[in-house]
Amino acid sequence: MxxxxxxxxxxxxxxxxxSSSGMLNIVKHQHKLIRQNKGESVFLHVPELVNQSYEVAGFNTIFKFFQDFDSAKIDFSRSNK
Incomplete structure (x- = not known):
């Protein structure tokens, strides 16, 4: 990488x-990483209640969600080529 x-x-x-404040901070951080072409953030093991909050806020179109570390790592490898 x-x-x-x-x-x-x-x-x-x-x-x-x-909280909504926590969600906003994560979105700001993601936006900054992407805008500066420095990388991205992804999520592992997202509980259903938190996932529902992200979907309602529309964040499921901004972030990637994975169930295991290896899947996230593979995705990063593909993105950084």
């Missing part, structure tokens, strides 16, 4: 709630 690329995996395994 490129040293100037920051691919971030956010594991939400033990998260059962995320």
């Amino acid at each position: 490129n040293d100037d690329h920051y691919n971030i995996i956010v594991d939400l395994l033990n998260v059962n709630f995320i």
Whole structure:
């Protein structure tokens, strides 16, 4: 992977709630990474309640969601070629 690329995996395994402020900060961070062509953030183990919140807010079109680390890592490898 490129040293100037920051691919971030956010594991939400033990998260059962995320506030609107928390969601906004994650979106701002993602936007900055993409705008500067520096990478992206993806999510692992997103609980159903949190996933529903992301869908209602329309964030499911901005972020990628994975069930395991290896799938996220493979996706990053494809994106960075």
